[in-house]
Amino acid sequence: xxxxxxxxxxxxxxxxxxxxxxxxxxxxxxxxxxxxxxxxxxxxxxxxxxxxxxxxxxxxxxxxxxxxxxxxxxxxxxxxxxxxxxxxxxxxxxxxxxxxxxxxxxxxxxxxxxxxxxxxxxxxxxxxxxxxxxxxxxxxxxxxxxxxxxxxxxxxxxxxxxxxxxxxxxxxxxxxxxxxxxxxxxxxxxxxxxxxxxxxxxxxxxxxxxxxxxxxxxxxxxxxxxxxxxxxxxxxxxxxxxxxxxxxxxxxxxxxxxxxxxxxxxxxxxxxxxxxxxxxxxxxxxxxxxxxxxxxxxxxxxxxxxxxxxxxxxxxxxxxxxxxxxxxxxxxxxxxxxxxxxxxxxxxxxxxxxxxxxxxxxxxxxxxxxxxxxxxxxxxxxxxxxxxxxxxxxxxxxxxxxxxxxxxxxxxxxxxxxxxx
Amino acid sequence: xxxxxxxxxxxxxxxxxxxxxxxxxxxxxxxxxxxxxxxxxxxxxxxxxxxxxxxxxxxxxxxxxxxxxxxxxxxxxxxxxxxxxxxxxxxxxxxxxxxxxxxxxxxxxxxxxxxxxxxxxxxxxxxxxxxxxxxxxxxxxxxxxxxxxxxxxxxxxxxxxxxxxxxxxxxxxxxxxxxxxxxxxxxxxxxxxxxxxxxxxxxxxxxxxxxxxxxxxxxxxxxxxxxxxxxxxxxxxxxxxxxxxxxxxxxxxxxxxxxxxxxxxxxxxxxxxxxxxxxxxxxxxxxxxxxxxxxxxxxxxxxxxxxxxxxxxxxxxxxxxxxxxxxxxxxxxxxxxxxxxxxxxxxxxxxxxxxxxxxxxxxxxxxxxxxxxxxxxxxxxxxxxxxxxxxxxxxxxxxxxxxxxxxxxxxxxxxxxxxxxxxxxxxxxxxxxxxxxxxxxxxxxxxxxxxxxxxxxxxxxxxxxxxxxxxxxxxxxxxx
Numbered sequence: 001x002x003x004x005x006x007x008x009x010x011x012x013x014x015x016x017x018x019x020x021x022x023x024x025x026x027x028x029x030x031x032x033x034x035x036x037x038x039x040x041x042x043x044x045x046x047x048x049x050x051x052x053x054x055x056x057x058x059x060x061x062x063x064x065x066x067x068x069x070x071x072x073x074x075x076x077x078x079x080x081x082x083x084x085x086x087x088x089x090x091x092x093x094x095x096x097x098x099x100x101x102x103x104x105x106x107x108x109x110x111x112x113x114x115x116x117x118x119x120x121x122x123x124x125x126x127x128x129x130x131x132x133x134x135x136x137x138x139x140x141x142x143x144x145x146x147x148x149x150x151x152x153x154x155x156x157x158x159x160x161x162x163x164x165x166x167x168x169x170x171x172x173x174x175x176x177x178x179x180x181x182x183x184x185x186x187x188x189x190x191x192x193x194x195x196x197x198x199x200x201x202x203x204x205x206x207x208x209x210x211x212x213x214x215x216x217x218x219x220x221x222x223x224x225x226x227x228x229x230x231x232x233x234x235x236x237x238x239x240x241x242x243x244x245x246x247x248x249x250x251x252x253x254x255x256x257x258x259x260x261x262x263x264x265x266x267x268x269x270x271x272x273x274x275x276x277x278x279x280x281x282x283x284x285x286x287x288x289x290x291x292x293x294x295x296x297x298x299x300x301x302x303x304x305x306x307x308x309x310x311x312x313x314x315x316x317x318x319x320x321x322x323x324x325x326x327x328x329x330x331x332x333x334x335x336x337x338x339x340x341x342x343x344x345x346x347x348x349x350x351x352x353x354x355x356x357x358x359x360x361x362x363x364x365x366x367x368x369x370x371x372x373x374x375x376x377x378x379x380x381x382x383x384x385x386x387x388x389x390x391x392x393x394x395x396x397x398x399x400x401x402x403x404x405x406x407x408x409x410x411x412x413x414x415x416x417x418x419x420x421x
Numbered sequence: 422x423x424x425x426x427x428x429x430x431x432x433x434x435x436x437x438x439x440x441x442x443x444x445x446x447x448x449x450x451x452x453x454x455x456x457x458x459x460x461x462x463x464x465x466x467x468x469x470x471x472x473x474x475x476x477x478x479x480x481x482x483x484x485x486x487x488x489x490x491x492x493x494x495x496x497x498x499x500x501x502x503x504x505x506x507x508x509x510x511x512x513x514x515x516x517x518x519x520x521x522x523x524x525x526x527x528x529x530x531x532x533x534x535x536x537x538x539x540x541x542x543x544x545x546x547x548x549x550x551x552x553x554x555x556x557x558x559x560x561x562x563x564x565x566x567x568x569x570x571x572x573x574x575x576x577x578x579x580x581x582x583x584x585x586x587x588x589x590x591x592x593x594x595x596x597x598x599x600x601x602x603x604x605x606x607x608x609x610x611x612x613x614x615x616x617x618x619x620x621x622x623x624x625x626x627x628x629x630x631x632x633x634x635x636x637x638x639x640x641x642x643x644x645x646x647x648x649x650x651x652x653x654x655x656x657x658x659x660x661x662x663x664x665x666x667x668x669x670x671x672x673x674x675x676x677x678x679x680x681x682x683x684x685x686x687x688x689x690x691x692x693x694x695x696x697x698x699x700x701x702x703x704x705x706x707x708x709x710x711x712x713x714x715x716x717x718x719x720x721x722x723x724x725x726x727x728x729x730x731x732x733x734x735x736x737x738x739x740x741x742x743x744x745x746x747x748x749x750x751x752x753x754x755x756x757x758x759x760x761x762x763x764x765x766x767x768x769x770x771x772x773x774x775x776x777x778x779x780x781x782x783x784x785x786x787x788x789x790x791x792x793x794x795x796x797x798x799x800x801x802x803x804x805x806x807x808x809x810x811x812x813x814x815x816x817x818x819x820x821x822x823x824x825x826x827x828x829x830x831x832x833x834x835x836x837x838x839x840x841x842x843x844x845x846x847x848x849x850x851x852x853x854x855x856x857x858x859x860x861x862x863x864x865x866x867x868x869x870x871x872x873x874x875x876x877x878x879x880x881x882x883x884x885x886x887x888x889x890x891x892x893x894x895x896x897x898x899x900x901x
Contacts, residue, residue: 040685051690058694059697065704101517101537107693115523120531121691122691123684125767126514126798127680131546132677133677142669142674153658239441241662242565252546277499314838345539353543
């Protein structure tokens with residue numbers, strides 16, 4: 001009995017909702033914004049995939065051309081660059097995230113890594129500044145505003161139409177919860193649907209789509225509830241709307257800005273310039289230091305080459321790569337501090353985001369789409385691993401002074417990206 | 422007291438009684454002032470730290486010991502981009518562009534260490550700066566203050582009596598504009614203070630004045646929009662809802678859509694992409710380290726013929742140095758071609774995005790403010806070009822020393838013969854070929870010119886709603 005009455009009320013509210021011109025307009029706006037965002041995101045992701053394909057081909061051609069001209073292991077290592085990349089996940093279209101400001105492709109070779117890994121091949125800064133119109137932006141920032149504009153005056157409108165007292169005598173406060181909830185969820189569904197379609201077409205895993213749906217609908221439910229509470233607190237629709245927009249502004253704009261500034265102050269990072277300067281000085285000193293000094297320091301890190309470090313001529317490749325590596329080793333503590341600092345900032349920002357639903361939504365979507373800071377850091381870790389594997393490949397040949405056999409270059413390590421989620 | 426002043430004064434009295442107006446003004450002012458102070462401190466600190474790093478890099482280069490000049494070509498040099506003082510108002514692209522650039526022979530590196538890549542980011546909106554507050558949030562305050570300007574009179578049925586007291590529709594609208602406009606002008610005062618600081622810190626006073634005027638015009642445009650909408654709507658509430666929707670579209674949707682449209686209209690290949698195509702071209706130029714490479718055969722033959730000798734050893738110049746000079750110049754031609762292509766592509770994208778200023782005053786304001794503050798894309802490109810000029814000048818100066826002061830036979834024997842290696846070292850006084858580098862702002866006239874198209878858009882954004890106001894004024898009298 002109870003159940004059927006709720007079903008009936010729902011059905012009635014549903015029909016009311018669709019009959020209202022303003023409400024239909026907001027639903028269309030939500031749907032259109034989401035469709036545009038999903039299309040734009042998908043086009044961008046496709047472009048990134050094409051770029052990776054094209055780069056892979058050009059990268060192979062360039063390496064082959066360079067290697068064909070070399071006649072010793074040292075030059076082969078010097079002239080061969082390798083493409084590393086972080087392909088977009090199947091859900092990346094929904095949250096392009098940090099891919100505009102953080103690098104997702106590098107081309108590296110066996111020289112000191114610290115001199116290479118900070119180079120960022122990123123998009124046009126003028127575009128990166130504003131940020132993309134992606135689904136995460138729509139769900140995190142626009143959706144609350146749409147819910148607010150659509151729901152703030154539900155009571156005031158009934159009052160204006162002179163039906164308020166009548167309605168309240170027939171029903172109770174649950175009516176507003178039901179009406180607001182239904183309309184808020186309808187807006188949420190309009191935002192969500194294009195994202196789900198895009199995800200299914202792109203082959204995103206069901207679990208990720210489930211998270212996407214849960215996040216968007218919960219966010220819509222949250223702001224609907226806020227609207228219900230705000231509408232009980234004040235009679236004037238204008239006051240309710242202003243208060244709600246002020247709340248949106250405080251949580252979506254002010255809190256992230258204040259928290260971001262506070263976190264950056266609390267977790268300072270070593271200046272990037274210091275890392276590269278230290279690395280350069282060390283590598284450069286390598287040319288002038290006695291060769292034994294360099295090789296002794298190198299053997300501390302690589303005891304397995306202890307018997308193979310004699311350098312007879314003014315220039316030998318194994319000595320050259322040894323002081324390159326020492327440059328990396330010297331810069332490593334600073335670089336490591338910086339990496340830990342970035343991770344710590346990201347972690348603290350994640351904690352603060354609990355106070356700002358829009359920030360929380362955006363971060364959750366970036367996380368599930370694999371476009372967040374953690375993913376970017378994991379990619380950079382993979383680049384470091386790959387660089388280490390290049391050294392592993394070349395060191396035995398250089399230190400044992402093995403004769404150059406071009407055929408063995410086909411065993412050069414190949415970068416394998418993280419399997420996109 | 423004229424009728425216009427009376428109406429304006431009445432409007433101010435309304436605000437002074439409204440708690441909403443007080444609270445929202447106080448909140449915004451608080452945020453504005455703290456943001457201004459923080460941004461100003463940050464710019465001052467960044468300027469000091471980058472200038473210090475620049476001096477340090479320069480001194481380190483000059484204090485290098487005697488060595489082979491080509492070692493210095495690879496040792497390279499670092500340049501740092503100092504923010505313009507007006508970045509305290511609008512940091513613009515500062516946080517998303519690298520500020521450190523490594524200059525070395527044979528390569529044009531990318532700028533490193535953009536602050537945005539390491540910042541603690543909680544959300545997708547741009548970080549707060551005075552410019553962002555003026556761009557996005559001061560209009561929001563003006564909406565809260567002004568949405569009821571005319572609609573309130575109509576709703577509370579005071580409009581007809583007012584109009585009957587020989588107050589014309591025009592007077593009423595002008596009075597309301599006056600009231601809101603005065604608040605807008607008052608709100609631009611902090612900009613003037615920042616501008617004053619920037620002028621003292623060495624920026625152009627005219628540019629600072631331009632930024633202040635820009636804010637005034639932009640906020641007045643919003644005032645005109647608000648009064649026009651307020652006059653056109655039946656109720657206060659309808660006016661507020663319409664203005665809120667307008668703000669969402671202008672401030673949040675259109676700028677983000679502009680970015681996507683720009684990225685679509687002119688896809689720009691990334692640096693690696695360009696580098697890979699460039700490497701193929703550079704292989705044709707030849708490796709300047711290898712004077713015997715076939716690519717330099719003609720240069721070598723010409724040189725031998727010009728001096729009437731048969732062997733490179735008999736030349737009065739060092740063949741390796743001459744080849745290095747020649748190869749660097751040829752490489753620069755290729756590198757510059759690709760760099761120009763990259764910049765042209767980015768500029769084309771920016772032009773598409775900026776054109777959306779016709780659809781949203783927010784976009785027009787952001788464009789003009791970055792241009793006037795000297796923190797726009799063109800300035801970043803200028804930094805890259807100035808750094809490249811410095812790179813080429815010191816690399817070629819070192820190559821000239823390589824060609825003129827080093828003996829060829831020593832040069833080719835130096836990786837086998839320790840004495841020959843010692844003779845190829847050049848006295849450190851030679852490192853003084855490195856010129857000073859300081860990235861300064863452009864002239865006010867140049868910045869004004871860069872901002873001109875966006876300023877024109879803003880002018881239209883002011884005049885169009887004013888025309889709307891005039892139309893409403895006439896309509897008020899016929900059908901209030």
